[in-house]
Each structure stands twice: as C-alpha cells, then as structure tokens.
Amino acid sequence: MLEIGVQTHNAVFDENPEAGFRMIKEAGFTCCDFSLNMYLKNTDLYLHRVNGFFDPPVSEMEAFFGPHKEAAKKNGIRIHQMHMPYPNFIPDAAQEINDYLVKEMAPKSLQICDFFDCRYIVIHGLKVKQFYGSEEAEWAKTEEFIETIAPMAKEMGITICAENIYTSAGKHIVDGPCCNARKMAERIDRVNEKYHAEVLGFCFDTGHANLVGIDFEKFLGMLGQRLKVLHIHDNDGIADLHQMPFTFTKTRENHPSTDWNGFLRGLKAAKFDGVLSFETAPVLQSFPLELRPQALHMIAEIGHYFAKKLEED
Amino acid sequence: MRLVCAPEGTIMDARRPGQGIGDILNAGFAETILDGLLCCKEREFKGMDKVRKDAAREKRPYIPDEPERIGEALKPLMDACREKGLAMSIARAPYLLRDRKSPELTEIYRNIAVEAVGLAVSARCEAVIVRPLFAGVPFGKEWEMNRTFYLSLLPLLQESGTKILLENQCKNSEGHLIRGILSDPLEGVDWIDALNQEAGEERFGFCMDAGVYNLCGQDMYEAATTLGNRVKAVILRDNNGHDEDSLLPFTCISDYGQQTEWLGLIRGLREIQFDGYLIMDAKMTLDAVSPILRPTYMKLVKETADYFKWQIELESLMKKYEHVVLFGAGNMCRNYLINYGDKYPPLFTCDNNKDRWGEEFFGLTIHNPEDLKDLPEGTGIFICNVYYREIEAQLRGMGITNGIEYFNDEYLPALNMHRLKGL
Numbered sequence: 001m002l003e004i005g006v007q008t009h010n011a012v013f014d015e016n017p018e019a020g021f022r023m024i025k026e027a028g029f030t031c032c033d034f035s036l037n038m039y040l041k042n043t044d045l046y047l048h049r050v051n052g053f054f055d056p057p058v059s060e061m062e063a064f065f066g067p068h069k070e071a072a073k074k075n076g077i078r079i080h081q082m083h084m085p086y087p088n089f090i091p092d093a094a095q096e097i098n099d100y101l102v103k104e105m106a107p108k109s110l111q112i113c114d115f116f117d118c119r120y121i122v123i124h125g126l127k128v129k130q131f132y133g134s135e136e137a138e139w140a141k142t143e144e145f146i147e148t149i150a151p152m153a154k155e156m157g158i159t160i161c162a163e164n165i166y167t168s169a170g171k172h173i174v175d176g177p178c179c180n181a182r183k184m185a186e187r188i189d190r191v192n193e194k195y196h197a198e199v200l201g202f203c204f205d206t207g208h209a210n211l212v213g214i215d216f217e218k219f220l221g222m223l224g225q226r227l228k229v230l231h232i233h234d235n236d237g238i239a240d241l242h243q244m245p246f247t248f249t250k251t252r253e254n255h256p257s258t259d260w261n262g263f264l265r266g267l268k269a270a271k272f273d274g275v276l277s278f279e280t281a282p283v284l285q286s287f288p289l290e291l292r293p294q295a296l297h298m299i300a301e302i303g304h305y306f307a308k309k310l311e312e313d
Numbered sequence: 314m315r316l317v318c319a320p321e322g323t324i325m326d327a328r329r330p331g332q333g334i335g336d337i338l339n340a341g342f343a344e345t346i347l348d349g350l351l352c353c354k355e356r357e358f359k360g361m362d363k364v365r366k367d368a369a370r371e372k373r374p375y376i377p378d379e380p381e382r383i384g385e386a387l388k389p390l391m392d393a394c395r396e397k398g399l400a401m402s403i404a405r406a407p408y409l410l411r412d413r414k415s416p417e418l419t420e421i422y423r424n425i426a427v428e429a430v431g432l433a434v435s436a437r438c439e440a441v442i443v444r445p446l447f448a449g450v451p452f453g454k455e456w457e458m459n460r461t462f463y464l465s466l467l468p469l470l471q472e473s474g475t476k477i478l479l480e481n482q483c484k485n486s487e488g489h490l491i492r493g494i495l496s497d498p499l500e501g502v503d504w505i506d507a508l509n510q511e512a513g514e515e516r517f518g519f520c521m522d523a524g525v526y527n528l529c530g531q532d533m534y535e536a537a538t539t540l541g542n543r544v545k546a547v548i549l550r551d552n553n554g555h556d557e558d559s560l561l562p563f564t565c566i567s568d569y570g571q572q573t574e575w576l577g578l579i580r581g582l583r584e585i586q587f588d589g590y591l592i593m594d595a596k597m598t599l600d601a602v603s604p605i606l607r608p609t610y611m612k613l614v615k616e617t618a619d620y621f622k623w624q625i626e627l628e629s630l631m632k633k634y635e636h637v638v639l640f641g642a643g644n645m646c647r648n649y650l651i652n653y654g655d656k657y658p659p660l661f662t663c664d665n666n667k668d669r670w671g672e673e674f675f676g677l678t679i680h681n682p683e684d685l686k687d688l689p690e691g692t693g694i695f696i697c698n699v700y701y702r703e704i705e706a707q708l709r710g711m712g713i714t715n716g717i718e719y720f721n722d723e724y725l726p727a728l729n730m731h732r733l734k735g736l
Binding site for chain 2: 091092128129130131132133134135166168169170171172173174175179180182210211212213214215217218237238249250251253255256257258259262
C-alpha cells in the first residue's frame, strides 16, 4: 500500500513542531512534504523582498531545523519531499537578487533537504516565455538553473523534481512551465543521461493540471516512472484553491468536476510507487481550529482510499 | 490571408439570409462559411424527440434524421450568397454538443459529416472543417476510429480541390471543459501526416480553434509552430477560459487584462507565416446586441480581423521598403531593434524632444524630425510611439511623402524584461 503524506505548511509551526507532526501522525499520515518555501515566500520575492533566511551558514540553518527533524522522527513522520522556495528568477528584479536565489537559496535548500534525509526537492521552472518568445527558450533557462544544482543533487542522491505550474492571461490561468508531458519526458531523460543519475524527475500537481484542463490519464501515462512526487489538491478549474479532492462539482448530478478516476488510472499507467502527498494547506486555514484535526484526518482518508483503489486491479 | 466572417450571430435563419448577408458585406467581408450549423445547431442533439417534433411543426428538415437534406436546408443561403457576391470557399460540418457520450450519436454524426463534405465539394469549397468522432469513443481508440472515419470521407472529395480540416477539441468532464482529441498539437501533426500519406496527396489540414485552446489554457504559440503549414484555418473567438463562448476578440477582459493569451497566437501565426483562412466567430457578441446595433458591431469585427492580419504580417511592412527610419526613441524603438534591428536596420530614429537630438539610443542616432524631409526614396517611416495618430498628422503636416507605417510592440517575438523609465 502506498504511503500518504501532507505538506507541513499550516500544520507544523516553528514554535512547536512537535505538536504539528503529532497532529499529522494522528490524522493518519506517515509522510510529509516539508514546506521550505514558506521561509522565503514568493509573495515577498515578487516584491523584491529577500528576508535573509538563507543568509546564515548551513550549520546554523540545520540547528534551526533540528527540532523539526527530531519531532518528525519522534512521531514517525518521514520527510519524503520538500518544496524549494520559488521563484528562482524574478524578471524585473536586480541582478543581485537573482544571484542570491541561485547561489545561496538553491544550494542551501538542497543541503537542508539532505539534512532531513529527504530525497526529493520540488522546483518551479522559470516563467520567462513572454520575454524569450517560446516554451523551448523558457525551458533552456530552467535547465540552466537545474545545472547549477544538479551536481550537488547527484552527490547527495537527491532528485530535483520539476513541477507543472501555470501563468495567467488576465484572471485566466494558462499553461506555465513544464505542462507538456511529452517534452518533459524527453528532457528528464536527457538530463539524467548526462549526469548518469536520476537528478531530475517530475512533480505532478493535480490542481495546476486541472486549471489548464490537462488530461490526467494521458499526461501521467506519458511521464511514466519519471513521475517521482505528487501535489494532490482540488479546485474549481478556475482558481488555485488547494482544497481536498472531491470538493468541487459543476453539474446537477454533482459528480466531481476533477477527473480523480483519470488520476488513478494515470498513476497506474505510470506505475507510480511513491507517496500520495497532499498539498492542501489552505484546507487547514479554512476550517476552524477545533476542526483542523478532523479535516486533516479526512484528507488522510482520501489518501487511503486512493491507495486502496491503486491496489485493486 | 483570407478574412472570413462566420455567419452565426449575423445570419439568424438560413431560410431568410438577406439582411445578414448585407451586414457581412457592408462590414467589408468578402467571405463567409458554408456553415452546417445554420441548419443543424448543436442543440438539435439534445432532447432529440422534442426537437424532432419542433422541426416537423416548423416544416424544416431535422438533419440528424435526414442528413441528405442538408443541401436543401442551406440552398436559400447559398443562392443568396451567390447572388450578392459573398464567397463561401470554406465549409463546416455540423457537430455534437461536447457533453454527448452516447455511441449511437457517433453514427448519426458520421452520416451528417458525409453529407456536409459532399455539399462542400459540390459547392466547390476549398476546405471543410470536420470535427473528429468523440461520443462513445473509448480512451486509446481515438486514432483508430477517427482514421477510419476520415479516410471514409476521402472518396467524396473525388477530383475536387477540397481539403478536410481537423480541429482541436476539448471534452466535457462533468461540466469542466478539458483537453480533448487533437488538443496536443503533436497529435495533430501525427494524424494529418498519416492521413495525407494514406491519401497519397495533401487532402487533410488543420483548423486551430483559438477559443478551445483558451478553454484549455494552452500555449497557442506552441500549437501553431508545431502544426506549422498544416494550419489552413484559424477560428478567432474569445472566452473567459471556462465557458465555451464565441465573443469578439479583446472583449473578454478582467481588471488584469485580456483573458485570452493573444500574444502566443499572434507570435505563432507570424512565425509560421500563416496565410490561410482567418475566421471571425463573434456569434455571442452579435447575438447579444440589438439588431439595430449589429451593423456597427460588424464593422468592429472586420476591423479586428484586419488588425490580426496586420499583426501577423507585420514583417511584410518592413520588407516593402529599401530603407527604414523610426520615429520614437523609447521602449517601442528598443523593441524594434531587438526583434528586427538586424534584419531591417533603421537609418536613424527621431524624436520631438530636442534635448535628445544627437543622442545615441541603442546604437541609433536620434534626429530632429525635420530630417525626415530629406529621406531617400523607398524609405518607410515607422512610428514607434503609442501617439500614432498625432505623430502621423505631424508628419503629414510636414509634407512628408514617404510611406508612414505604425510599428507595434504588443505582440513581438520577444520582449524586454526591464522597461525604460523617464523617457
């Protein structure tokens, strides 16, 4: 049976990581997705604010995260995957900010990942298509970024996972980096061949895919075993809401408008053997404090349901 | 490039098309579509018993039952178009609602498509858009079933020059429109090449439906450049990315801007030097306005079509001239230089700000506009400033006889990350 995981954002807090990991465990999870991205938020970065979290030497950062690591271990939660802060390039920012992201933030993220004995780190590709003109040119820039950390990842045995993300036209969400499964499969193979190691893999984000109408089954079937980690969450097909699966419907029959059956068929086709990991932090935010453990429990139950369905032939 | 106005929204009834044809012609269009939807709309496939009875009461053929009467149903329209001089060199077969799942409908649709293709051939259309089979088509069998379907239409083409155009689809997944058959442009390439190979000649091409690409949040630059010269037609219609509407381009907007990424489409069509049918489908915009206002809106539809053509063919403007000079020394001028500076190097640029005369701007010297009076023959002046009309009036007032063109940097192949400020 596949393991079930959830992101730590909104569940684990620095003041008392023990309580958060205990809640995750009690809800029925055995894994987590460590939200390193919350320590250098995208909302700040887009305003060119760099908070200095990644300034200290790694040893100091490890000391900071020591209680988190200990609490996870104590509660039997394995840190299976981690989210690197993003973006790693800001088009209109000063060169020194972009240099900082590549030279300080990214390698230290990998070191923290290794410190947690975590083997998968999720990154976002650069969003520069409108400036460079094509998705190919955009990917070339993402690959340049990957090249800066790939040797370290290889040495640590970490797989960098590129995630399908989105961009927008007005309020309408459209294809962003890494939304073409066929191209991503070729690129992952090429990069890994170059390094003779699995330095690059894929993170499939169900919510982002749903927003741009990606056919889950087809996409996952094309990726195959290049698929390493998941961000499972739901939305209305319009906004990136990060809710729990089976939340949204669009017809009077009230069948889910997100193709969860296609998702399961796709995982089977891809022979996925990783962790069913949920990226549903906003659920915890929207439920009252008293109901959060139950909400988290419900998410874990959905995970167990998925795992069971995947076991059935 | 052929600018075509889709008839729906203008021609309300195929049996009484006169006013609609007049509106299309008066707007400046010379072509419309021989559109099967005018006698068999999608809704004819919903609640079919009732629609069948309605058709009988209205004494009109119910095409799903009598597909062979499609020619009869469209005859008044075809006759009127011929009489008034409105060309119909592209046709479209009727199609099913996207939420139809019953395999029985596939047979009905197949029969209608056969008749629609036959009609297009007899009307000497150059192309006919035929959507793929989807209702009841199992996952993984899409190509197999559609290969048979499309090849079965080949004998109908006989010695005509008519081509069949496949079209990108979305599918209805419990009310959510997601990527469907042929939404992957590489799939389109594979299908068309395989069909043409079996046909032994180029009998199949592609029609890009911008509205459907937008519903699926797809990158239209990728679609256009992947499909390349297989793209024979493009349907321009706008929507909010969630509902399958057919609105006039640039009208579906939010406070953050356009809801359709026209940038990718224009970039892509320019790169492949698209020269096929540009079909304007503003059905819902036109439906929504009073018939009294419709002629005015129709003129805007035509101007929008002209604008797309102009953007797609932007480079041809520069090709027209032996030399190029620019007017304006700001971001737009810089964008010209980045995108076209090597291929069409300007002699200089000019600006009304006398403090900048003599200054070097990205390798160009900024001149006094008075210098434009002494340009060599065959030199075009490209206005690189959003105050187009004001500057054009200034130049005309100076008695300049050289060609005056507008340059625009909203949809260029590449854009700058940093805007110059304070110019």
